[in-house]
Amino acid sequence: MNPRFLVPLAVFVGLVVVLAVGINHSRQVGVLQSPLVGHAIPQWELPMLTDPGRSLSSRELKGQWYVLNFWGTWCYACRAEHEQLLKAQRDARVQIIGVDWKDENAAALDWLSKLGNPYTQVVTDQDGRTAIDLGVAAAPESFLVNPEGVIVYKEPGVITPQSWQHEFLPRLPPQRGVPAPGAGS
Amino acid sequence: MLPELGHFALVLAMLLAGLQAFFGIVGPALGRDRWVAATTSAVAGQCVMVATAVGVLVYGFVNFDFSILYVAENSNSALPLMYRIAALWGAHEGSLLLWIFLLSVWTLAVAVVARNLPPRFAARVLGVLGVLSCGFLLFTLATSDPFHRLIPAAADGRDLNPLLQDPGLAVHPPVLYTGYVGLAVAFAFACAAMLEGRMDPDWARWTRPWTTAAWAFLTCGITLGSWWSYYTLGWGGYWEWDPVENASFMPWLVATALIHSLAVTEKRGLFKSWTLLLAILGFSLSLLGTFLVRSGVLVSVHSFAADPARGRFILAFLGLVIGGALALYAWRAPLLKSSAGFDLLSRESFLLFNNILLVVAAATVLGGTLAPLIADTMGQTSLSVGPPYFRPTFLLAMIPLLLLLSVGVHANWKRGRLESSVRALLITFVAALVLGAAVVLGAFGGRHALAVTGLGIGAWIVLSSLVDPVDRLRRRLRLSRALLGMTLAHVGLGVAVIALTGVEAYTSERDIALGAGGSAEVGGYAFKLLGTQPVEGPNYNATRATVEVSRDGRLITTLFPEVRQFWVQQQTRKVAGIYNLHGTDLFIALGDDLGAGRWSLRAQIRPLITLLWLGPLLMALGGALALSDRRYRLARSAERATMPAAAHGEAH
Numbered sequence: 019m020n021p022r023f024l025v026p027l028a029v030f031v032g033l034v035v036v037l038a039v040g041i042n043h044s045r046q047v048g049v050l051q052s053p054l055v056g057h058a059i060p061q062w063e064l065p066m067l068t069d070p071g072r073s074l075s076s077r078e079l080k081g082q083w084y085v086l087n088f089w090g091t092w093c094y095a096c097r098a099e100h101e102q103l104l105k106a107q108r109d110a111r112v113q114i115i116g117v118d119w120k121d122e123n124a125a126a127l128d129w130l131s132k133l134g135n136p137y138t139q140v141v142t143d144q145d146g147r148t149a150i151d152l153g154v155a156a157a158p159e160s161f162l163v164n165p166e167g168v169i170v171y172k173e174p175g176v177i178t179p180q181s182w183q184h185e186f187l188p189r190l191p192p193q194r195g196v197p198a199p200g201a202g203s
Numbered sequence: 204m205l206p207e208l209g210h211f212a213l214v215l216a217m218l219l220a221g222l223q224a225f226f227g228i229v230g231p232a233l234g235r236d237r238w239v240a241a242t243t244s245a246v247a248g249q250c251v252m253v254a255t256a257v258g259v260l261v262y263g264f265v266n267f268d269f270s271i272l273y274v275a276e277n278s279n280s281a282l283p284l285m286y287r288i289a290a291l292w293g294a295h296e297g298s299l300l301l302w303i304f305l306l307s308v309w310t311l312a313v314a315v316v317a318r319n320l321p322p323r324f325a326a327r328v329l330g331v332l333g334v335l336s337c338g339f340l341l342f343t344l345a346t347s348d349p350f351h352r353l354i355p356a357a358a359d360g361r362d363l364n365p366l367l368q369d370p371g372l373a374v375h376p377p378v379l380y381t382g383y384v385g386l387a388v389a390f391a392f393a394c395a396a397m398l399e400g401r402m403d404p405d406w407a408r409w410t411r412p413w414t415t416a417a418w419a420f421l422t423c424g425i426t427l428g429s430w431w432s433y434y435t436l437g438w439g440g441y442w443e444w445d446p447v448e449n450a451s452f453m454p455w456l457v458a459t460a461l462i463h464s465l466a467v468t469e470k471r472g473l474f475k476s477w478t479l480l481l482a483i484l485g486f487s488l489s490l491l492g493t494f495l496v497r498s499g500v501l502v503s504v505h506s507f508a509a510d511p512a513r514g515r516f517i518l519a520f521l522g523l524v525i526g527g528a529l530a531l532y533a534w535r536a537p538l539l540k541s542s543a544g545f546d547l548l549s550r551e552s553f554l555l556f557n558n559i560l561l562v563v564a565a566a567t568v569l570g571g572t573l574a575p576l577i578a579d580t581m582g583q584t585s586l587s588v589g590p591p592y593f594r595p596t597f598l599l600a601m602i603p604l605l606l607l608l609s610v611g612v613h614a615n616w617k618r619g620r621l622e623s624s625v626r627a628l629l630i631t632f633v634a635a636l637v638l639g640a641a642v643v644l645g646a647f648g649g650r651h652a653l654a655v656t657g658l659g660i661g662a663w664i665v666l667s668s669l670v671d672p673v674d675r676l677r678r679r680l681r682l683s684r685a686l687l688g689m690t691l692a693h694v695g696l697g698v699a700v701i702a703l704t705g706v707e708a709y710t711s712e713r714d715i716a717l718g719a720g721g722s723a724e725v726g727g728y729a730f731k732l733l734g735t736q737p738v739e740g741p742n743y744n745a746t747r748a749t750v751e752v753s754r755d756g757r758l759i760t761t762l763f764p765e766v767r768q769f770w771v772q773q774q775t776r777k778v779a780g781i782y783n784l785h786g787t788d789l790f791i792a793l794g795d796d797l798g799a800g801r802w803s804l805r806a807q808i809r810p811l812i813t814l815l816w817l818g819p820l821l822m823a824l825g826g827a828l829a830l831s832d833r834r835y836r837l838a839r840s841a842e843r844a845t846m847p848a849a850a851h852g853e854a855h
Contacts, residue, residue, distance in 0.1 A: 020537045023476070023532060023533040023536045023537055024533045026480060026483075026484075026529050026532065026533075027526065027529040027530055027532070027533050030487075030525055030526060030529050031526070033573075034518065034521065034522050034526070036573070036576065036577055036580060037518055037521075037576075038518055039580040040576050040579065040580045092770075092771055092773075093361075094269070094275050094276075094353075094357035094358070094359065094360065094361050095361075097355070097357060097358060098353065098355070098357070101355075120773060
């Protein structure tokens with residue numbers, strides 16, 4: 019066999035190797051969490067949905083576990099997530115603070131009255147500034163924050179029963195009178 | 204229920220494509236003629252199933268079926284019908300389905316025409332296409348199912364990417380994909396020849412029209428994309444050398460080389476193994492390019508949205524198909540001997556230079572496109588490769604190519620004698636230079652004297668291409684469609700070169716800030732902002748500015764550039780105001796609200812830009828004309844030639 023005719027194949031094999039390394043490399047990048055995980059949540063203070071005159075801030079929530087959930091009525095995936103949030107609220111393991119993101123208040127109130135309200139408090143982020151501070155790319159996104167104000171987990175998409183069971187609950191402290199996670203629900 | 208039917212149709216299509224591959228490749232190898240004959244039936248079945256799946260998804264889009272995840276993600280109840288259909292190729296899953304659909308349409312076309320080819324060879328071609336279809340269908344079903352259900356169904360969809368909500372972009376992907384996928388046919392012909400272990404003397408004649416057709420579609424697709432980015436992205440650019448553009452340009456360069464090397468293989472029986480390699484390379488680059496872009500392999504290095512499962516599947520498939528073809532090439536290509544020789548100044552030589560330069564150009568583009576990926580895998584900090592790399596390296600290959608073209612079209616096959624053409628070459632060369640200089644001095648006041656080179660080269664290509672056909676007309680000789688097509692394509696290239704030079708050298712551009720009633724001068728034209736007002740579209744709100752353009756106090760036109768804010772995705776998209784004045788575009792795009800009634804605007808005067816769209820269009824038309832030449836109309840098979848009655852019946 020004339021080795022000249024093997025050159026294209028050899029070049030191609032080299033290219034495939036580069037691409038293969040590239041894919042695996044990108045996978046490592048993919049599992050990296052948000053750079054904010056493990057760090058204090060950026061300070062935020064947002065108006066309440068029901069009473070825009072009042073506001074809620076990260077300082078007031080110091081000392082408590084909470085989930086900060088970014089959503090909007092324009093976001094169809096948030097609707098898919100809603101069921102799970104309602105269930106989580108009934109479990110009452112952690113308070114969920116809703117951030118109605120780039121939305122209209124009337125639409126948000128309508129949504130909550132129709133579908134039920136899973137949130138302890140709902141605040142609004144109309145200009146999206148807080149979302150930018152937290153690096154929110156698309157709704158829904160949720161942050162689990164501990165009493166020290168440190169983000170311990172970020173869910174970059176819809177909270178599913180699986181992610182609630184395997185990512186959120188195990189990070190929360192076991193509650194008195196409530197079986198430890200995994201022992202049954 | 205319907206989406207499940209669509210999913211099931213895809214499963215059946217995959218099985219049928221598998222059968223098509225099996226019958227088409229194993230049948231001829233074992234000499235089983237009934238298997239060979241069954242290949243066509245498998246093709247027909249596969250096409251029907253794929254078309255069913257496409258139909259179901261389109262039906263879902265048209266009827267707002269937001270229980271299909273893909274529909275919910277890419278359309279909205281306020282989205283106009285035309286874009287609900289175009290939304291089919293608005294994202295990964297659907298474009299993959301479109302790719303599969305176009306592949307099955309090309310396959311069907313081949314199956315219909317291939318009735319006149321030797322049955323075993325035809326079966327092999329269809330078999331190779333079956334492997335491709337089967338692989339793509341498996342990929343879709345395993346990683347990118349377009350019929351995935353969303354439970355519970357969304358109340359409304361997330362809308363189509365606003366950038367895609369434009370007539371130009373609605374047609375651009377299907378046309379471009381038709382070109383991409385069409386290269387699969389040349390690839391299949393090459394693989395079939397290698398499987399046979401011999402190249403029929405007629406092989407190049409069978410392959411050429413398919414390659415030309417795919418090339419013409421690619422040409423149109425790339426031009427449409429360029430035109431779209433010119434008028435919607437808001438900065439008036441038409442080519443930025445980004446990976447998406449490069450992905451379509453590399454196969455085009457190699458396909459152009461392939462068209463020319465096929466000419467040599469057809470006329471002289473030379474360059475056989477080289478032609479095979481180009482046929483493999485063209486489709487490989489179109490595969491590689493599409494997936495670099497579509498799978499996010501290239502982008503994924505920098506983003507979180509990478510789906511490694513998809514990337515791995517693609518890579519395995521690429522490795523199997525391209526690696527398989529190249530291994531086959533290493534095994535079989537040495538068997539193909541080209542015995543004839545040719546002189547240094549023969550047409551064969553010029554076409555060889557053409558091929559080398561085009562492949563070098565494609566390689567520089569590939570290198571630049573992959574460099575960031577390679578740097579990243581080697582742990583380097585992210586590397587960005589842009590026009591400062593691409594422009595000079597690309598020109599380095601292109602300028603000699605363009606200069607050789609004018610001489611090459613006058614070279615004879617085999618014999619290296621240019622004497623008879625020297626006079627014509629000199630006359631056209633001088634005429635082109637004078638023309639170029641006249642344009643630079645006359646129309647542009649002598650600015651950018653170097654533009655004479657570009658304008659001269661373009662004009663020389665146009666003039667020298669016309670010498671031969673004009674000469675034939677004078678001698679009252681017949682002009683074949685192939686010759687006319689070639690001439691038209693070369694003239695188109697010359698026109699494009701002229702346009703590129705003009706646009707690059709003589710564009711005047713200014714970013715201006717104007718309040719209502721304010722005006723600014725750009726390139727001799729006065730742009731006056733009369734005011735802005737809100738307008739409402741079917742699914743967006745827009746700010747529309749009214750801008751009067753005048754020259755020497757005389758009103759030329761009133762333009763209405765817009766910034767559209769789409770409701771659902773909260774994204775903006777610009778629509779520039781463009782007026783074409785004798786081939787020169789007066790371009791105005793609306794920028795940001797600077798407050799206090801003032802707006803930023805970008806004004807451009809782009810001379811000769813109309814020719815930039817016209818040139819490629821002529822090239823594509825030339826391709827269409829050439830492939831309709833009578834020598835590509837396949838003679839009826841020997842069997843039918845002996846049965847005139849049957850042939851007669853067929854004609855009606």
